[in-house]
Amino acid sequence: MAWKYAVRECRMHVVMSVLCLVQAVFLFAVVIGLLSIFMARYSGYQPVRSLAEQNGFITNMVNSHHLEGDAEGLPVQSSEAYEEMLKDAKVYGQYTVYAYAGEDQEVSRKREEGTFFDNMQAYDDEWIQGFEPHMQSGRWLKPGNTEGKQLEAVVVQSSDRYKTGDTVYLDNNSTTVLKTKIPVKIIGIIDSNSDIIYQSNEDGRMDYRLLFSNMAKEAKELESLGRDSTYEIFFVSKKNLDSVQEQYADQEAEENLSENFENVLKTRKTVFFTELNGVTLIVMDRDCPQEMFEYNKNRVAQISQFHFLHDLNYVKKNTWHNIMANISDIIPAGIGMLLFTIISFITLSTLMYQKNMRKYTVYYLCGLTWRGIFRTHILYISLIALAALALGTAVTYAAGYFGAWRNAAVQIGAVQVGGCLIIMLLLLLSASLMCLSLAKGKSAKEILQEVE
Amino acid sequence: MIYLKDIVKTYNKGKSNAYEALHGISMEIKDGEMAAVIGTSGAGKSTLLHILACIDGYDSGEYAIDGMELGKISEKQMAQVRNEKIGMVMQDFALVEGFTALDNVMIPLDFAGRQHRRKRKERKERALEMLELVGMAEYADKQTNNLSGGQKQRVAIARAIANNPSIILADEPTGALDSATTKEIMKVFRDLNEQGRTIIIVTHDPTVAEECSRVIRIEDGRIVKQETPC
Incomplete structure (x- = not known):
């Protein structure tokens, strides 16, 4: 009523x-x-809130080297290896993969032209889970992917060259041509204007934007430097890369590379050299003592050369400050x-x-x-x-x-x-x-x- | 039956300007009686009527209708008493302006408890029936602000009897009407009384009091005289 x-x-x-x-x-x-x-x-x-609100620090690595042991002086190839040099810390990294992905004929042509350069980046699973860029088509990478004999990749490109579903092949960017063909299946194309966790340019910022690079902006910068702005970058899961290359390592070692990379192939089961490079998170337990935090921070400073190294707490504080300031x-x-x-x-x-x-x-x-x-x-x-x-x-x-x-x-x-x-x-x-x-x-x- | 015993009502209790409006009123009004409550201004007759109508409280004493002690029931039950057992007619008609005559009569029908509420169509039929009973059926769809004083009071009476209450309480029902209209309205009250309803009218008007079977005179918050004029 x-x-x-x-x-x-x-x-x-x-x-x-x-x-x-x-x-x-x-x-x-x-x-x-x-x-x-x-x-x-x-x-x-x-x-990226869950990534940025952890306890630890963020760094943009240029290179990292083992400080002691048999590998002393050699580049650090994986986050696990990096973690062994720290105390109770997790390292979520991205990697430059010294490999070139492209169409079959193109690899040899580039090699002849001398324009051969690596075009692949790999992520640890935490990055893959932590941030999904805007996709133009297809899907984003799957974390923990250790199945199949072909590598799954998403591509960011300045042209419409590749489409979801295309298959390209990987080659080593050394002087030695690979004998085995390692297929790379393109599972998605990243929107060319998307933000992506990549080699971040700091631009004086101290907030969450340290994690990103905007691909359209990157391309513009290349243009302004007078370089050809057409590019393709393949992003893959580090786990997936390790799993796939392990399956081809023995075959490739027998057929080709044993003379050149004998030690590497026999011990590591890898075909491609990877190096921790770019935006990396080093994360510790929330309750970890300040001494341990400082120890790890000093250790990172010894192991790596970097563009910046900031506490995540500081980044978080600045993030809120910057959001609210606007x-x-x-x-x-x-x-x-x-x-x-x-x-x-x-x-x-x-x-x-x-x-x-x-x-x-x-x-x-x-x-x-x-x-x-x-x-x-x-x-x-x-x-x-x-x-x-x-x-x-x-x-x-x-x-x-x-x-x-x-x-x-x-x-x-x-x-x-x-x-x-x-x-x-x-x-x-x-x-x-x-x-x-x-x-x-x-x-x-x-x-x-x-x-x- | 209405039963009152030692009803005391004090206004502004606990304040410096407190005053006792009713000093222990006791009375019984049997079913089917038509009583007038008379007295000078400020004697306490309206206060008594408002207590009877369950729109004002009292400080001590007992008040019961048909054996139901009203001091012990919840607000919801009190509302049910107002809706089902008591029909109230006011001097200023207390109609909702902007509502039609029919809408006004439908108010108590709409607010009836779920167990007693009629269906929408039946409510409308009942309201029309009540308007017909007071000779206002042809004005059912008219806005009440377009009606004369007598017509308004008839609509108010139709509303008061819509839920077939056993008691009709009227506070100076003819106070705003001319003598001819007063006669008409009193006839309506007499007819309702003949149907078996208990009618209590608060009035200044001796001609109105004369039409009642019992006259209760109140002075300074006390019943000073009760008489039967006829």
């Missing part, structure tokens, strides 16, 4: 209801705008507008309640409890607020559909709608408290006398 009387209220007070509606629509528009501005900045951080200018204005609209909405709602007091007392005389009356009024206000929410989101969505937000960060998502719902609940709660305070401790007779 409350519905019938709440809807009737809307019909009876068209002007007041419309005024309330307009205010609420404005309120929700402000909420959507503010949350969109925040989310636009936060959405870049969200995918919106801190508009927060006071936004909160001001929110407060102003909320107060005027509540005032209107309270005025309507006061105006309806006589009517509500009649309802009371006819057998409704104050609780029932209050429920009817709040239902009426909820109807307006819900209509405003629907209208506000629909208008924002429609404006976006027709391109009104092309140069703005405004968007409708779960967070924005959730924020509006919270504000709506806040409105209803405040309106309820105001209405309750008007009737509190008074008998129907007193209210009747007041409104007479």
